Amino acid sequence: MTAARGGIAIVGMAGRFPGAGDLTEFWSNLRDGVESIVALTDEELTAAGVAPEVFGRPNYVKATPRFAGSDLFDAEFFGYTAREAEVMDPQHRLFLETAWAALEHSGYDAAQYDGSIGVFGGAGANRYVQHVYSHQQIVDTLGQTQILVANEVGFLASRVSYKLDLKGPAISLRAACSTALVAAHTACRSLLAGECDLALAGGVHVDPNPGTGYLHQDGSFVSPDGHVRPFDADARGTVFGTGVGLIVLKRLEDALADGDTIHAVIRGSAINNDGAVKVGFTAPSVTGQAAVITAALTSAGLAPTDIDYVEAHGTGTSLGDPIEVQALSRAFGDTGSCALGSIKGNVGHLDAAAGIAGLLKTTLALKHELLPPSLNYTRANPDIDFANSPFQVQATLGSWPRTDGHVRRAGISAFGFGGSNAHLILEEAPLAPASPASARPTETLVLSARTPEALEQATDRLAEHLRR
Numbered sequence: 001m002t003a004a005r006g007g008i009a010i011v012g013m014a015g016r017f018p019g020a021g022d023l024t025e026f027w028s029n030l031r032d033g034v035e036s037i038v039a040l041t042d043e044e045l046t047a048a049g050v051a052p053e054v055f056g057r058p059n060y061v062k063a064t065p066r067f068a069g070s071d072l073f074d075a076e077f078f079g080y081t082a083r084e085a086e087v088m089d090p091q092h093r094l095f096l097e098t099a100w101a102a103l104e105h106s107g108y109d110a111a112q113y114d115g116s117i118g119v120f121g122g123a124g125a126n127r128y129v130q131h132v133y134s135h136q137q138i139v140d141t142l143g144q145t146q147i148l149v150a151n152e153v154g155f156l157a158s159r160v161s162y163k164l165d166l167k168g169p170a171i172s173l174r175a176a177c178s179t180a181l182v183a184a185h186t187a188c189r190s191l192l193a194g195e196c197d198l199a200l201a202g203g204v205h206v207d208p209n210p211g212t213g214y215l216h217q218d219g220s221f222v223s224p225d226g227h228v229r230p231f232d233a234d235a236r237g238t239v240f241g242t243g244v245g246l247i248v249l250k251r252l253e254d255a256l257a258d259g260d261t262i263h264a265v266i267r268g269s270a271i272n273n274d275g276a277v278k279v280g281f282t283a284p285s286v287t288g289q290a291a292v293i294t295a296a297l298t299s300a301g302l303a304p305t306d307i308d309y310v311e312a313h314g315t316g317t318s319l320g321d322p323i324e325v326q327a328l329s330r331a332f333g334d335t336g337s338c339a340l341g342s343i344k345g346n347v348g349h350l351d352a353a354a355g356i357a358g359l360l361k362t363t364l365a366l367k368h369e370l371l372p373p374s375l376n377y378t379r380a381n382p383d384i385d386f387a388n389s390p391f392q393v394q395a396t397l398g399s400w401p402r403t404d405g406h407v408r409r410a411g412i413s414a415f416g417f418g419g420s421n422a423h424l425i426l427e428e429a430p431l432a433p434a435s436p437a438s439a440r441p442t443e444t445l446v447l448s449a450r451t452p453e454a455l456e457q458a459t460d461r462l463a464e465h466l467r468r
Helices: 023-031 042-047 082-087 090-106 128-133 136-142 144-151 153-164 179-192 252-258 286-300 320-332 351-368 452-467
Strands: 008-016 037-039 063-065 117-123 170-172 198-205 243-251 264-273 309-311 338-341 391-393 409-416 420-428
Touching (some): 008 023, 008 179, 008 252, 023 351, 090 117, 090 153, 090 198, 090 243, 117 153, 117 179, 128 136, 128 144, 136 144, 153 170, 179 243, 179 351, 179 409, 198 351, 243 252, 243 351, 286 320, 286 409, 286 420, 309 351, 320 338, 320 391, 351 409, 351 420
Parallel strands (some): 117 198, 309 338, 309 409, 338 391
Antiparallel strands (some): 008 243, 008 264, 037 063, 198 243, 264 420, 409 420
């Protein structure tokens, strides 16, 4: 995307993450420095089906990013039978529900929207289909085709388009841990090309073994103690978990003309690949990461000194963190001052949803004018040369206020195995014009739902929102 064509507005968003059933809880946890990776008891592990001889091993890590409801789905709402929902990959279920919520948050009804709506997203590897195939009666009853349709990752975006009757492009993609940011980049390009007028973009990943820990091996990239410590001297690895998030995008000029609520503006983005010049397929590359960051800044028409904050990929590995800061320093130079953070200390690594978690975190930080703390950082990894870089880890909650003459901007990175790199430049939303005073003494807030029970829940959520 290019700055000359204007930016892309984020006009809606929704997500569910470890410790947070919605974005309100998500922001509260980020602001308050809550670590949503929790310790598991032996009783919980036994209930989850882990054998005592497994979790009793000295290298078994009894910790997980706690995510509620990955096994739940409102099948009737979307016109599925219980059996159809049962065989469907939970990633499809979560992505579909969150797409509906994001579109609803944007204020647009797909049935009445006078324009085309695209869907761009990706999921983690589907391990659920193995569970389906382990039940021969289900396989015999439904057949291979229906199981394929319910589980193929390539149908992720198309399922949303079909169920919500969306006519724009439906692109399911997979770029390892950069999947969601690549989806956002692709959605921006589609909007600028005029292929759609509104776009949903995001990612989802479901832990195939929820409620369990994992076995740690020396030299692996998973944490030996269940904590993720981005950029810290004691960083030894990450923890994988479940998450889903989507944003609704619209060309900025159209969003302004239509009076949309704008949460933030995407000013530029870029994607690339490391190529072969690195020690191995899964290894990160300073050259590739620096190049994609520079390309994103160029696409936004900005200089490194225009960026206040970078939401890093920040996996908390002893190899990955130094390479990432080295790449950032190469792209930024050694002048200026920029805060640095990573959401993975809060919620762990969410695979295909990692990039959207960082993007939503940064969007909420801009809205609330606060920089959340990057957790579990006490002293720098000795292999990171912070002294000769513009970066400082945002270890505590800090203010990020609007000021006259300065536009608040941030960079967001996501890097995947195989060298798939993505970087996005996010900018604060333009100030909205003051709403005209209403001539009415009171205003009516209209709610609707398919059942009385759902309406009561919606009423409760609205009341809680108004109380906050």
